[in-house]
Amino acid sequence: MAQVNTCLKRVFTIFNIFFAVVGGVIILLTILSQVLTGLHGGEEMEGRVTGLAILYGVGIVTLVIAGVGAYGAHRESKAALIVFLVCMVIGSLAMLRLGIPAAVARPQVERVLEDRFRSMVPLDKATEDVKDMADTLQTHMHCCGLFSYKDWEDEIPASCVCNQKEQEEGECEAISYMNLFQTKNKYIYSKPCFPMLMYYFLLILDIGIGIIFSLAILALLGMTLSSIMIHQMRLPRSNTLVMTVPAIFTTAPPKYQELHNPPGY
Template identity: 30%
Template sequence: MKTCELSLIKYILFIFNLIFAVSGIGLIIAGSLILSDVGEFGHFLENRILAPPVVLIVAGCIVFLVASLGCYGAIRESYYMLMAFALCLLIIFIIEFAVGIAAATYKSEFQTALKDAMTNSMNNYETSKADKVAWDHIQTKLECCGVDSPLDWTKRPVSCCHPTRENAPVPSPEHCKDAKPGDDYLYSYGCFDELQMKARNSAKVLIGVGIGVAFIEIIGIILACWMASAVKNKD
């Protein structure tokens, strides 16, 4: 009976680890996509904001390696390897939980930090090439102008404007500078709300993926401990 139970758990745990390894690859892909999506605006974002997708990529690599350990431990029916596997899963779960708490705590500071960074960068637009490139990129990419509105600029850059029809030329710097909110060739929305929305959407993806993997990890801990107990009783 014990041998039958052990064989059943062995195959269940082996299949679980295959799924777990795939979830590790999923973490790497999700973290990479989010980092590439938000990272291009890293000039305005603090490292703490960009840290979660990086942690997700690292966690994905670790998850893939740990899943390999779990598969090997299940095949060998090794009590110590199975307990090491369960301990690794527990450590990963605690780290993910801590990162989630840190991200939730920092959420209230995010808006202030982002707006301050954008305002300071805007003030350096004429004197800093990095700030100029960053603002021209974000305004063109997100189709926005200024921090809260086009009125934030004292000398509005041409990246705040766009052609009014397909294949039409971009309005000249003089036309863009003299444009008023409501003109059809001037972006009317501020970049702060657009960038904040993009960061929030990325955070939702991170939270969803994190919860899914955490659920898988809890199941893995239970299965590993169950099989380790069965191996110990058999011996």
């Protein structure tokens, strides 16, 4: 069996450890996202469930591939390294296939989502699912309406109303409304929900694109390292060249030194 460079084996092992850490972080972030969002079922949750399943799959596959690469480097197994190389090629192509369209489509995301949310206005005439979604956003993000409190027209829900502490902190604005033929004031959150929602959505999208391209770069690096190791395994164990000096270049004494002067000279 060929001898793989020790320094290269160490670098490759460190790479696989880092690769495994990346897979573990992806799984932990997916678990955290699942806990924070809370999966309660329903048709509106199908897209979220699919996304979480994909993230779980990516994290587990990353851990498995890292294990195969570490085993191949430790045992100098050509078969394991070839499997790792094939996975790196497929992974880099898949990440580029996902990342490039996402990066290209990012500038149009805000306009598409804005058109989607504007179709839900007015909120007081929307479906119960849309009202529940808006109430949830308003309660957790301290906002009112998607684009303005006027999205609710004259039926502003309790999730828009501020408490005394929030009024003192300047998060609210006073609006007038009619109640039993009397004009009264109500303090509601001054910020609309859509800009805040769009900020967090774009932040998550940018993080996702960054993760995709980072995985693509790692896959290309792993592909390079594994290719070098496989190439070294194809070489003979010893690459040392033994140089021999031809006899014509030996430093034997010249012939005239073998002659001895006779006595008397």
